[in-house]
Amino acid sequence: MEELNDILVQRRAKMEDLRSEGVNPYANDFPVQHTSADIADAHENDDSAVLEGCTAKYVVAGRIMARRDFGKAAFIQIQDRKGRLQVYVGRDNVGEGAFAIFRKLDLGDIVGLSGTPFRTKTGELSLRADSIRLLTKSLQVMPEKWHGLTDVETRYRQRYLDMIVNPGVREIFLKRSRIISLIRNFMVDHDFLEVETPMMQPIAGGATAKPFITHHNTLKMDLFLRIAPELYLKRLVVGGFDRVFEINRNFRNEGISIQHNPEFTMMEFYRAYATYHDLMDFTEELICHVAKEVVGGQVIPYGGKEVDLTAPWDRLTVKEAIVKYGEIEPAVLEDRASALTYAESLGLELDQNIGYGKLLTELFDAVAEPKLWNPTFITEYPTEVSPLSRKNEQHPELVDRFELFMVGRELANAFSELNDPMDQKERFLKQLEEKEAGDEEAHAMDEDYIRALEYGMPPTAGEGIGIDRLVMLLTDSASIRDVILFPQLRPESR
Numbered sequence: 001m002e003e004l005n006d007i008l009v010q011r012r013a014k015m016e017d018l019r020s021e022g023v024n025p026y027a028n029d030f031p032v033q034h035t036s037a038d039i040a041d042a043h044e045n046d047d048s049a050v051l052e053g054c055t056a057k058y059v060v061a062g063r064i065m066a067r068r069d070f071g072k073a074a075f076i077q078i079q080d081r082k083g084r085l086q087v088y089v090g091r092d093n094v095g096e097g098a099f100a101i102f103r104k105l106d107l108g109d110i111v112g113l114s115g116t117p118f119r120t121k122t123g124e125l126s127l128r129a130d131s132i133r134l135l136t137k138s139l140q141v142m143p144e145k146w147h148g149l150t151d152v153e154t155r156y157r158q159r160y161l162d163m164i165v166n167p168g169v170r171e172i173f174l175k176r177s178r179i180i181s182l183i184r185n186f187m188v189d190h191d192f193l194e195v196e197t198p199m200m201q202p203i204a205g206g207a208t209a210k211p212f213i214t215h216h217n218t219l220k221m222d223l224f225l226r227i228a229p230e231l232y233l234k235r236l237v238v239g240g241f242d243r244v245f246e247i248n249r250n251f252r253n254e255g256i257s258i259q260h261n262p263e264f265t266m267m268e269f270y271r272a273y274a275t276y277h278d279l280m281d282f283t284e285e286l287i288c289h290v291a292k293e294v295v296g297g298q299v300i301p302y303g304g305k306e307v308d309l310t311a312p313w314d315r316l317t318v319k320e321a322i323v324k325y326g327e328i329e330p331a332v333l334e335d336r337a338s339a340l341t342y343a344e345s346l347g348l349e350l351d352q353n354i355g356y357g358k359l360l361t362e363l364f365d366a367v368a369e370p371k372l373w374n375p376t377f378i379t380e381y382p383t384e385v386s387p388l389s390r391k392n393e394q395h396p397e398l399v400d401r402f403e404l405f406m407v408g409r410e411l412a413n414a415f416s417e418l419n420d421p422m423d424q425k426e427r428f429l430k431q432l433e434e435k436e437a438g439d440e441e442a443h444a445m446d447e448d449y450i451r452a453l454e455y456g457m458p459p460t461a462g463e464g465i466g467i468d469r470l471v472m473l474l475t476d477s478a479s480i481r482d483v484i485l486f487p488q489l490r491p492e493s494r
Contacts, residue, residue, distance in 0.1 A: 007141050008139060008140070008141075011106060011137070011138070011139045011140075011141075012139060014104060014106070014137075015137045015139065017104070018101065018104065018134065018137070021101065023101055023133075023134055024134075025134060025136070025137035026135075026136055026137065027133070027134070027135050027136075028135075030061060030112035030133070030135055031059070032059060032060060032061045032112065033058070033059040033060075034058045034059055034060050035060065035080050035081065035082040035083075036060065036062070036078075036079075036080050036082050036083045036084060036085035037082035037083055038058065038082075039058055039060070039085060039117055039125070039127065040083070040085075040125060042056070042117075043117050043125055044125070046117075046119075047119065048118070048119040048123075051117050051118045051119055052118070054116060054117055054118075055116065056116060056117065057114060057115070057116055057130075058114065058115060058116070058117070058127060059112070059113075059114045060078070060080060060085065060112070060113060060114075060127070061078075061080065061110065061111065061112040061113070061135060062078030062079050062080035062084075062085065062110065062111070063078060063079050063080075063108060063109070063110050063138075063164065064076050064077070064078055064105060064106070064107055064108065064109050064110075064111060065077045065078065065079045065084065065107065065142075066107070067107065069103075072090065072091045072092070072099075073088065073089065073090040073091065074088075074089050074102070075087070075088055075089075075126075076089060076111075078111065078113075079164070083167075084167075085126070085127060086120070086124055086125075086126040086127070087113060087115065087126060087127045087128075087129050087132075088115075088118075088120075088126055088127070088128045088129065089102055089113075089129045089132055090128070090129075093115075093128060093129060093130050094129055094130060094131055094132050095131075098131065098132055098133065101133075101134065102132055105134060106138060107138075107142045108138030108140065108141070108142045108164075109134060109136065109137055109138050110134075110135045110136035110138070111132055111133065111134055111135055112132070112133055112135045113127070113129045113131060113132040113133070114129065114130055114131045115127040115128045115129040115130050115131075116128055116130070140161075142164070142165065143161070143165050149161055149162055149165045149166060153489070155169075156481050156486075156487050156489060157489055157492060159485055159486055169482075171475075172471075172475045172477060172482065172483060173483075173485060175294055175471070175474065175475050176471045176475070176483055178293075178294060179290055179294055179467070179470065179471055179474060180247060180265075180467065182289070182290045182293050182294070183247065183267060183286065183290060183465075183467075184247060186286055186289055186290070187245045187267075187269065190243070190282075191243055192243040192244060192245045192269060192271075193241055193243060193244050193245070194244075194245055194246065194247070195233070195236060195241070195244050195245070195246055196246060196248065197226075197229045197232035197233060197236075197246060197248075198226065198232060199225060199226055199248075199249070199251075200214065200216075200223040200224070200225065200226070201223060201224050201225075201226050201232075202221065202223060202224070203224070203444050203445075203446045204224035204226070204227050204444060205227075205228070205230070205231045205443060205444060205446050205449065206226070206227060206228030206229060206230030206231045206232075206388070207227045207228040207230065207250075207252075207443075208385075208387070208431075208441045208442060208443055209227040209228075209252040209253075209254060209441050210252065210253045210254055210440045210441055211224040211225060211226075211227050211251070211252070211253060212224065212225040212251050212252075212253045212262075213225075225251035226250060226251060227250055227251065227252050228250055228266075228268065228464065229246050229248065229250070229268050230268060230388065230462065230464075231446060231449045233245075233246060233268060233269075233270050233462070234270060234417060234449075234452070234457060234460070234462065235449070235452045236270075237270050237272055237457055237458065237460050238452045238453070238455055238456065238457045242271070242272035242273070242458070243269075243270070243271050243272065244269065244270050245267060245268065245269035245270075246267070246268055246269075247265065247266075247267045247467065248265065248266070249263050249264065249265055250263070250264055250265075250266050251263050252264075256488060257480075258478060258479040258480060258481070259409055259469070259480055260480065261468070261480050261481070261484055261487050261488055262488050263488065264466065264467075264468050264480070264484075265466075265467040265468055266464050266465065266466055266467060267464070267465045267467055268462065268463070268464040268465075269462065269463055270417070270460055270461070270462040271460065271461055271462070272458040272459065272460045273458060273459055273460070274459075274460065274461040275400065275416045275459075275461050276379075276400050276401060276402055276414050276415050276416045276461050278461060279402075279414045279461045279462075279463050280313075280315070280377050280402060280414075283404060283412060283414070283463065283465070284311045284312065284313055284375075285311075287309065287375075287470070288309055288311060290470075290474070291309050291474060294474050295474055298310045300473070300474065300476075301476055302407055302473060302476050303407065303476070303478065305373070307373065307374060307375075307406060307407060307473065308374050309374075309375060313374070313375040313376060313377060313404075314374065314375070314376040314377070315376070315377045315379060315402075316376060316377070316378055316379070317378070317379050317380035318360055318361065318364050318378055318379070318380055318381055318382070319333050319360065319380070321364055321368035321372070321376075321378055322360070322363050322364055322367055322368055324368070325367050325368040325371045325372075326342075326363070326367035326368070328342065333360065333363075335356075336356040336359060339356070339359050339360065339363065340352075340354070340359060342363070343359060343362065343363055343366075346363075346366055346367070348362060348363075348366060350362060355382075355384045356382070356384070357381075357382025357383065357384030357385050357397070358382070358384055358385055360382055361381070361382065361385050364378070369405060369408060369409070369410070370408045371408065372405035372406070372408060373406070373407055373408065374406070375404060375405070375406045375411075376404070376405050376406075377402045377403075377404055378402060378403045378404075378405060379401065379402045380392070380395075380398045380399075380401075381398065381399055381401045381403070382397060382398060382399070383396065383397055383398060383399050384397075386399040386401055386415065387427045387428070387430070387431050387443050388415070388417070388418055388424075388427075388443075389401045389415035389416065389417070389418055390415065390416040390417060390418045390419070391418070391423070399415060399416075400415055400416035401413075401414065401415035401416070402414055402415070406473060407473060409469060410466070410469075411465065411466055411469050411470060411473070412463055412464065412465045412466065413463065413464050414461065414462060414463030414464070415461065415462065415463075416459070416460075416461050417457070417459075417460040417461060417462050419453060419456075419457040419458070419459065419460065420453070421450050421451075421453035421454045424449075424450060424453055425450050427443075428443060428444075428445045428446065428450070429445070431443040431444070431445075432444070432445055468480050468483050468484060471483040
């Protein structure tokens, strides 16, 4: 740490020295006209002979990432938003005064320069600078060239530095932006309307999760950061917007892991006059489309293995998945007592009063979910764990719902919506009983939502897709923190 402090002192002294020579170390009057990619695209097929007579002049800016000095000249590598570019800086080309100042610059400094393209003896496309000037002085020291920035905690905490020195990280977030754009365009092309609903809500609804609580001083009331936009989006369906979607943040006051961050991005959408079966087909089409555009095909790498997105995707019920991956007979799940005995044999520590429906989902989570590698739709969830889903007409103990799993984790959750206001109120009341019994994630009563349903919501299907987890899949990222620019972390220790 002492050595680092010495270097910081030296750089600050160098900055003041530059100021004394009339150099503004934080200039803001350099009009950039080109990027490194512009030069590469224009001259990638030009050989040395062609470039020797090239008079095209480029004006670029970027951060100095490497340099090799040769007395009266130097090669530097600058990095801009499009990539890296090698630049030859010679005293005879830029002038003695500018070169003297250039000699005082450090790795990490941001420079603006102009010049013409040429190829080096090794054939590398480069720029021969005819002018160069300091735009921003860097006071911090860049990570060592060969080892880079590898400490995971530092990478997440100092994402700006992570993106400077690890080009692969920037590629992940460029892909993330493209994935979201592709999803948005796909939805709009299918006649969905993009909307925005409240982030602060008087009732934490739309999912079973523990919310964050805040307080509005003027209204003198507590509000909740939303755990889901569901109930507001369905109000819009009642109001006549038959196809709506929202891509935005949700907040859940829960644990942090490689799959969970307290704030995360989801797309939630609703389609009137559709069923959850329709949404399975729609989801296949959407994700396959995005994967083809981003990865180039339907078989994608993940975690050293391959994920095959080729449609149609597997479809299993909750019970079928437990039987298949738990390698048991279907009779084991036919009643609560035998299912509980099986759960105990697996070492699951469960409340002896657990409901049959919740018990089945606990078994599914333990024996099936981790083994669902290729995309699989899981259907026939118990009504007990699905307070907003429509009951199945033939089997009211089940709901018309699916969850989509890939690489051992949930990626989407969808169902045919419950639009019977009386049924919905009864389920809210049941949830209130569970909340009073100590379940912090149980759904609260929402009287206004019941009133909205009383005006009549058309038969509707809705779905939420985890954008962060989809980005993880399509960028081969092991942790959700790798695909969130600024993930939540503990306070930095000093």
